[in-house]
Amino acid sequence: MKFSAVLACAGLLTGSAQAWTCLSQADANNIAAQSTIFLQHLNVTEANATAQALFADGIVEYGDSINSLRGAPLGTQVENGKATYINDTLSTPPIPTINTLAVVAGCNQMVWQWEFLGIGTGANRVRGMTLITVDSGSKIVEQYVEFNSLAWGADIGFNITATAIP
Numbered sequence: 001m002k003f004s005a006v007l008a009c010a011g012l013l014t015g016s017a018q019a020w021t022c023l024s025q026a027d028a029n030n031i032a033a034q035s036t037i038f039l040q041h042l043n044v045t046e047a048n049a050t051a052q053a054l055f056a057d058g059i060v061e062y063g064d065s066i067n068s069l070r071g072a073p074l075g076t077q078v079e080n081g082k083a084t085y086i087n088d089t090l091s092t093p094p095i096p097t098i099n100t101l102a103v104v105a106g107c108n109q110m111v112w113q114w115e116f117l118g119i120g121t122g123a124n125r126v127r128g129m130t131l132i133t134v135d136s137g138s139k140i141v142e143q144y145v146e147f148n149s150l151a152w153g154a155d156i157g158f159n160i161t162a163t164a165i166p
């Protein structure tokens with residue numbers, strides 16, 4: 001019998017103090033759904049409340065697609081900390097449509113494949129994936145996001161011309 005089970009039998013632990021187990025598929029689907037509400041932020045109040053519950057205080061984000069869009073050196077950390085991340089995201093225009101294409105549940109990690117429609121001119125779909133890591137309270141502590149930043153850039157006015165590939 002595990003130590004936590006002994007305590008539970010003795011009535012010393014409340015139900016919420018059970019040991020954390022790996023993300024289930026349903027847990028991962030729920031995280032993707034909550035992330036959609038936050039990133040879409042059609043209603044900022046709702047998006048903020050959702051984000052407050054979804055992210056750990058020390059959340060960090062990485063990913064060179066965003067660095068390329070921002071003109072930042074590759075490898076630059078993209079987000080650092082819950083309050084700034086939430087504020088930065090909620091300060092940008094809403095994303096009209098976010099479709100979930102796949103959710104793969106690991107243990108303390110999951111992959112969410114997604115499609116954003118309606119960025120800028122909305123001419124292009126933007127597809128990408130986020131590798132999400134959670135802590136022992138199932139709060140998101142790290143995101144590694146990569147997506148088609150050429151499509152995103154074209155939709156927000158970058159002048160992109162294809163060239164012959166040698």
Ligand SMILES: *[C@@H]1O[C@H](CO)[C@@H](O)[C@H](O)[C@H]1NC(C)=O
Nearest residue numbers: 042043044045046047048049
């Ligand atoms: C936005 O969400 C909040 C919190 O859920 C809700 O009270 C409010 O009515 C919503 N606003 C609109 C315009 O739907």
Ligand SMILES: *[C@@H]1O[C@H](CO)[C@@H](O)[C@H](O)[C@H]1NC(C)=O
Nearest residue numbers: 044048049052086087090091
């Ligand atoms: C989100 O909620 C937090 C905590 O209630 C608040 O401090 C912050 O100003 C809110 N941000 C936005 C953009 O509404």
Ligand SMILES: *[C@@H]1O[C@H](CO)[C@@H](O)[C@H](O)[C@H]1NC(C)=O
Nearest residue numbers: 083084087088089090091092
């Ligand atoms: C929230 O983000 C906006 C836009 O980036 C910025 O102007 C503002 O200073 C930020 N506020 C806080 C409290 O970080």
Ligand SMILES: *[C@@H]1O[C@H](CO)[C@@H](O)[C@H](O)[C@H]1NC(C)=O
Nearest residue numbers: 154156157158159160161162
């Ligand atoms: C984008 O590139 C095209 C083709 O070179 C050019 O005609 C157009 O003026 C450019 N637009 C901007 C905003 O620089």
